[in-house]
Amino acid sequence: MKLFQNKKIPYICTPLTGKNKEEITEELRIILPKKPDLVEWRADFLEGIEDEEYVLSIADIISTASDIPILITIRSEKEGGEKIPLTEEEKVNLLSKICKSTMAEMVDFEASNAPDHIMQLRKLSTEYNKQLILSYHNFDRTPSNREMMEHMSRTASFGADVAKIAVMPKSKEDVLRLLEFTKQADDALDIPIVSMSMGKMGSLSRIMGWAYGSVITFSVGKESSAPGQVPIEKLRSLIRSTQEIVGEWG
Numbered sequence: 001m002k003l004f005q006n007k008k009i010p011y012i013c014t015p016l017t018g019k020n021k022e023e024i025t026e027e028l029r030i031i032l033p034k035k036p037d038l039v040e041w042r043a044d045f046l047e048g049i050e051d052e053e054y055v056l057s058i059a060d061i062i063s064t065a066s067d068i069p070i071l072i073t074i075r076s077e078k079e080g081g082e083k084i085p086l087t088e089e090e091k092v093n094l095l096s097k098i099c100k101s102t103m104a105e106m107v108d109f110e111a112s113n114a115p116d117h118i119m120q121l122r123k124l125s126t127e128y129n130k131q132l133i134l135s136y137h138n139f140d141r142t143p144s145n146r147e148m149m150e151h152m153s154r155t156a157s158f159g160a161d162v163a164k165i166a167v168m169p170k171s172k173e174d175v176l177r178l179l180e181f182t183k184q185a186d187d188a189l190d191i192p193i194v195s196m197s198m199g200k201m202g203s204l205s206r207i208m209g210w211a212y213g214s215v216i217t218f219s220v221g222k223e224s225s226a227p228g229q230v231p232i233e234k235l236r237s238l239i240r241s242t243q244e245i246v247g248e249w250g
């Protein structure tokens, strides 16, 4: 499936953060009727992630539960994920198996991981027709535009299909700067960009980011996976109302 054909209308993505099969099944029951455009499985929240068979059985439940595209993420602890008992190499192996055995459309991996691991996942995701998001997260601050551009260019240099950046603002200026940076990165890179400023102040970027070129915005379906996410119903209605008024903005 070709995602992000129409870059003007953002995909609303809703995370699954359940700790076990029962919680994930319940999240799917609540989230799917809300019709997100993308569902992210944050597998780092799963207890028992070291049990490959169990993980693959859950990946199968999620990817066959509906025809909504699935994004698989095992967020690393150093970039805001849960503490899990897998090494980076074990994580790559698990992601590779999930790519091989499920219908998931996308996989997310941090651009700060070892280049060999990124290349391994790039090769596999291409082979199995999954789009690769390479991401950068900073839960402390919003780095300078130059530093953020270096992160985005690094993702592009690895052949990512999508470059994503999530940063924490310390001021309103940081939120507005992130939005302007998104436009610059979208102009500079020839792959789709996803960006967000986190926290309450940063929520503005989740509502407005599409106007600056961000193609995915993360929202709450049942539980949030990062600070500042807006409930999906509210977010969709805000984006639709704004687009009705301003059109698709250029």
Ligand SMILES: O=C1C[C@@](O)(C(=O)O)C[C@@H](O)[C@@H]1O
Pocket (backbone or CB within 6 Å): 015, 040, 042, 073, 075, 108, 135, 137, 164, 166, 196, 198, 218, 219, 225, 226, 227, 229
């Ligand atoms: O990278 C991201 C973005 C995010 O951190 C956010 O701020 O909405 C939420 C995560 O689940 C996702 O993997």
